[in-house]
Each structure stands twice: as C-alpha cells, then as structure tokens.
Amino acid sequence: METRYLCPHCGAHLNPARDIVLRASSAGRLGLLLLNPQPGNYEVVFARGLDVPPGSEVEISCPVCSAGLASARDQAMAELVFEAGAQRGLVVFSRVYGKHATYVITGNLVRSFGEDADQEVVNFWGAGPGA
Ligand SMILES: [Zn+2]
Numbered sequence: 001m002e003t004r005y006l007c008p009h010c011g012a013h014l015n016p017a018r019d020i021v022l023r024a025s026s027a028g029r030l031g032l033l034l035l036n037p038q039p040g041n042y043e044v045v046f047a048r049g050l051d052v053p054p055g056s057e058v059e060i061s062c063p064v065c066s067a068g069l070a071s072a073r074d075q076a077m078a079e080l081v082f083e084a085g086a087q088r089g090l091v092v093f094s095r096v097y098g099k100h101a102t103y104v105i106t107g108n109l110v111r112s113f114g115e116d117a118d119q120e121v122v123n124f125w126g127a128g129p130g131a
Contacts, residue, residue, distance in 0.1 A: 079091070
C-alpha cells in the first residue's frame with residue numbers, strides 16, 4: 001500500500017515519487033535531502049554541497065512552506081504526518097545524522113525502528129499525538 005508523507009503545517013505531499021524530499025540545513029548550508037520512505041531504512045541522500053558530518057544535528061524543514069519540522073515534544077526529533085489507506089499518523093525520527101531512531105505513531109500504537117530507538121521514548125510518545 002502506498003504511504004504518503006505530508007507536511008504537518010501545509011499538508012504538502014513530500015514523497016511524490018519514492019523518496020521523501022525535505023529541506024535541510026547544516027553548517028550554514030541549505031539544500032535538499034532525500035529520505036527512504038521505509039521506516040528503519042536509513043538510506044539518505046544529501047544534495048551536493050551540503051556538508052553533514054555524522055553525529056551532527058540537521059535542521060529539517062518543509063520544501064514547500066519552509067516551516068521547521070522539529071517536533072514540538074522533542075526538538076531533537078523531526079515529525080511528519082503519514083497516510084496509508086485509511087490509516088493516518090505521525091512518523092518521528094532523529095535529526096541527528098547517523099542516529100537510527102524512528103517512531104511510527106498511529107493512535108495509541110507506537111512502533112519503533114532503528115537500533116538507537118529507545119523503549120522509554122516509546123512510552124513517552126505512547127501518549128499519542130495531540131495528547
Ligand atoms: Zn509545508
């Protein structure tokens with residue numbers, strides 16, 4: 001089933017083909033970033049000229065409305081809305097390059113992906129979006 005990733009601010013569809021297209025800023029440089037849409041797959045493509053050392057925090061924003069995508073609950077994470085058929089939820093992932101932690105939140109269900117994902121954080125997110 002096709003999963004659509006949307007900007008939580010303007011609703012723009014951020015994966016018109018396969019990858020999720022985001023605006024990234026690191027070390028004062030701005031460029032586009034492609035993320036694999038499969039949670040737990042940390043394949044990432046940075047536009048040429050973006051200098052992102054492993055372990056650095058990447059500012060992530062929407063390429064359509066420019067709104068920052070840092071999560072209001074945890075500034076170290078970024079947050080997108082996803083839709084898969086009738087299902088709708090949030091996908092939350094680390095903004096630290098090389099840190100593999102992703103949480104997929106649907107209602108009260110939280111699934112974690114990546115070896116750096118933290119069970120305690122799952123409880124934290126378990127409050128559910130908007131709680
Ligand atoms: Zn947007």
